[in-house]
Amino acid sequence: MILTRRSLLLGATASLAGCDRLASTPSVREALFSAENFHKWAQRSLMARDALAREFRPDQISPIFRANGTANPNTPAYKALWRGGFADWRLRIDGLVARPLSLSLDQLHALPHREQITRHDCVEGWSAIGKWRGVPLKLLLDGAGLRDSARYLVFHCADTMGAGQPYYESIDLTDAFHPQTILAFALNDRPLSVANGAPLRLRVERQLGYKQAKYLMRIEAVQHLSAIGAGKGGYWEDHAGYDWYAGI
Amino acid sequence: MDSPPASPPDSMGAIVRRHRLSTRLWHWVNALLLYVLFTSGLGIFNAHPRLYWGQYGANFDHAWLTLNRFGGWLTLPAHYNLALSRHWHLTAAPIFAFALLAYMVWSLFNRHIARDLAFRRGELSPRHVWRDIYDHARLRFPTGPAALRYNVLQKASYVGVLFLLLPLVILTGLTMSPGMNAAWPWLVDLFGGRQTARSIHFLAAFALVAFFLVHILMVLLAGPLNEVRSMITGRYRLPKERS
Numbered sequence: 195m196i197l198t199r200r201s202l203l204l205g206a207t208a209s210l211a212g213c214d215r216l217a218s219t220p221s222v223r224e225a226l227f228s229a230e231n232f233h234k235w236a237q238r239s240l241m242a243r244d245a246l247a248r249e250f251r252p253d254q255i256s257p258i259f260r261a262n263g264t265a266n267p268n269t270p271a272y273k274a275l276w277r278g279g280f281a282d283w284r285l286r287i288d289g290l291v292a293r294p295l296s297l298s299l300d301q302l303h304a305l306p307h308r309e310q311i312t313r314h315d316c317v318e319g320w321s322a323i324g325k326w327r328g329v330p331l332k333l334l335l336d337g338a339g340l341r342d343s344a345r346y347l348v349f350h351c352a353d354t355m356g357a358g359q360p361y362y363e364s365i366d367l368t369d370a371f372h373p374q375t376i377l378a379f380a381l382n383d384r385p386l387s388v389a390n391g392a393p394l395r396l397r398v399e400r401q402l403g404y405k406q407a408k409y410l411m412r413i414e415a416v417q418h419l420s421a422i423g424a425g426k427g428g429y430w431e432d433h434a435g436y437d438w439y440a441g442i
Numbered sequence: 443m444d445s446p447p448a449s450p451p452d453s454m455g456a457i458v459r460r461h462r463l464s465t466r467l468w469h470w471v472n473a474l475l476l477y478v479l480f481t482s483g484l485g486i487f488n489a490h491p492r493l494y495w496g497q498y499g500a501n502f503d504h505a506w507l508t509l510n511r512f513g514g515w516l517t518l519p520a521h522y523n524l525a526l527s528r529h530w531h532l533t534a535a536p537i538f539a540f541a542l543l544a545y546m547v548w549s550l551f552n553r554h555i556a557r558d559l560a561f562r563r564g565e566l567s568p569r570h571v572w573r574d575i576y577d578h579a580r581l582r583f584p585t586g587p588a589a590l591r592y593n594v595l596q597k598a599s600y601v602g603v604l605f606l607l608l609p610l611v612i613l614t615g616l617t618m619s620p621g622m623n624a625a626w627p628w629l630v631d632l633f634g635g636r637q638t639a640r641s642i643h644f645l646a647a648f649a650l651v652a653f654f655l656v657h658i659l660m661v662l663l664a665g666p667l668n669e670v671r672s673m674i675t676g677r678y679r680l681p682k683e684r685s
Contacts, residue, residue: 210481214519217526226526229533233621236536241625248623248630250497260500313498313636315620317524318489320500321636400624435525441621442532 227435234439238368247374247399250311256322259314259381261389264353264361267409272352280393285377289348289415292339299379299393305329308376316403317436326397328378332371334413340367344415348422349396352409355429363407364419364427364438365398374399377410402440404430460590460678462552468545469673475538476650478530481518483647485527488512493644497635506641539612546604558592559601565594583664586683603653607646614643 216222275283280299288294311325331347347370351361369375376397379386386392391408398405405428419425424432431438461469491512492505499505514520518530549555564570574594583589592600616622617629617639633639661669665681672678 210515210518210520213478213481213530217519217530226529226533229529229536232536233532237619237621237625241621245624247620248627254497256498256500256503258500258502260502313620313623315618315636316490316500317528319486319618319640320490320492320494321498322500323498400621402620430525435529437525437528437532442619 227437230437230439233437233442237441241400243368244373245400247312250313250323252311252325254323255311255325255382259322259324259390260316260320261387262316262403264355264408265389267351267353269352269354272409275352276388276392283393285394285410286412287334287338287415288412290341290344290417291335291415292341293337295334295338297334302329302377302379302394305333308374310374310376310397310399312374312397312399314403314406317440325382326376326378327380327383328376328394328397330373331375331377331396332373334377335370335415338415340415343417345417346415346419346427348414348416348419348427349407349410350412350414351407352411356433359423359429360411361407361409361429362423363396363405363429364416364422365396365401365405369398369400372398372400400441404428404436405440455586455680455682457677457679458590459676460672461676462554463676464545464548464552465554466673466676468541468548471541472538475534475541476654478518478534479538480647480651481516482527482530482534483643484512485517485519485522486524486531487644488517488522488527489524493641494637495635495641496637497630499637499640535612535615542604542608542612559597559604561594561597565597570594581663583681585681587680589681590678599653599656603650607649607653611643611646611650614639614646618643 217226283299285297285302286294287297306329307327308330309325309327311323314322314324335347344367346364346366348362348364351363353361355361365375374397377394378391378397379394381387381390386395391406391410394410395408396406396410416422419427419438423429426432427438428436430436488511491509492499492501493507494503494505511522514522517527519526546555549559571594577583578593578595584591584593613629614633616626617633618636623630623636629639630636633642668679
């Protein structure tokens with residue numbers, strides 16, 4: 195019996211090692227990575243373009259909203275902005291737009307808001323529910339006049355990751371013009387804390403947490419993602435092999 | 443004449459066709475995919491080895507189960523790599539779901555469900571169920587043509603896995619997807635929250651492992667060569683009738 199168990203364990207380890215070897219074969223790797231295309235196609239086919247993410251009641255809000263990723267960008271430039279209460283911070287919107295914008299926090303506060311209590315789902319498996327307030331991205335894109343050639347929006351952030359490279363993420367126009375896609379400056383009725391992305395973060399509610407870029411500095415409209423970073427459309431996509439479409 | 447009785451020429455029992463192609467095909471596809479799904483699932487679980495009930499759940503919230511990370515000998519890949527575990531899991535999951543659907547439809551049309559899996563009149567009577575349990579516990583397996591029919595315990599476990607556990611594990615998996623929550627909002631209502639769905643998904647996965655272990659044990663006890671051959675070629679040698 196011990197021998198059987200031992201050989202079973204050995205067998206299991208050997209076949210898992212076989213799977214690992216398989217996964218490093220280019221064609222298998224490509225097949226594994228292309229499942230994302232199926233999921234994106236299937237989900238987009240099953241949902242209406244503006245199908246809303248679940249919104250919750252105030253009593254369902256997480257007592258503590260867990261912050262993840264960068265807890266504080268801590269760069270000299272960010273610290274200077276933070277010390278000044280973000281009065282000198284500007285959000286730039288440029289790239290394939292007719293009228294590039296540069297907006298202060300006060301200007302964003304003056305625009306129409308949307309408030310939503312939604313669930314933040316981390317790729318790791320945990321969830322936190324919070325109440326976000328911010329400006330619908332659609333308003334800003336309409337103001338800037340997106341060119342016809344624009345296909346994606348790239349979000350450039352103030353926090354630097356491992357190699358001193360700023361965080362970046364991207365979404366396509368379906369999500370960019372979704373009614374719940376907002377640039378949030380408040381969480382649970384308070385100005386965004388540094389840990390949660392002060393002064394402004396993206397909320398794209400039908401996707402996982404790593405798409406919710408924090409510490410926004412610049413939104414760039416582009417036609418292709420190939421010129422951004424290593425070309426996969428986001429920091430984790432480029433560095434860890436995460437799916438660009440994070441609806442699952 | 444006191445010569446010992448001659449052994450009958452067919453002492454080994456007749457060879458019959460037992461499992462249909464659809465059952466054999468699905469059995470092995472299922473075995474492979476569940477293996478990939480379970481091991482890659484544990485790799486994903488390792489990213490946050492805590493389970494909660496309800497709509498939300500993170501480190502500050504109450505977890506009903508907190509585990510250490512599963513060892514590399516159980517996870518796919520063998521080292522911690524959340525992205526790659528997810529690629530394996532999310533590639534295998536839709537194939538598994540559609541294979542199950544195809545098998546269900548196929549089994550409906552070739553009458554596998556009606557002939558082999560549906561409970562017959564009287565089978566569910568306490569007396570009958572008790573006798574099956576009793577025979578099973580004594581490892582007294584049916585012989586002759588009776589060995590071709592599933593007993594009530596087998597039927598219950600196959601029906602339970604096929605029509606309850608596997609659909610449950612698929613639906614709770616879908617419930618964890620924020621995109622599917624927007625597409626099918628009823629999923630979250632059905633299970634009462636994403637974190638509840640994640641907990642059920644985990645429990646259902648281990649229930650499948652429990653089924654697998656009992657299944658393997660029964661195959662070993664009932665004659666592994668004959669059983670495995672019948673699942674590969676379809677041919678099965680009838681156990682000799684007890685005299």
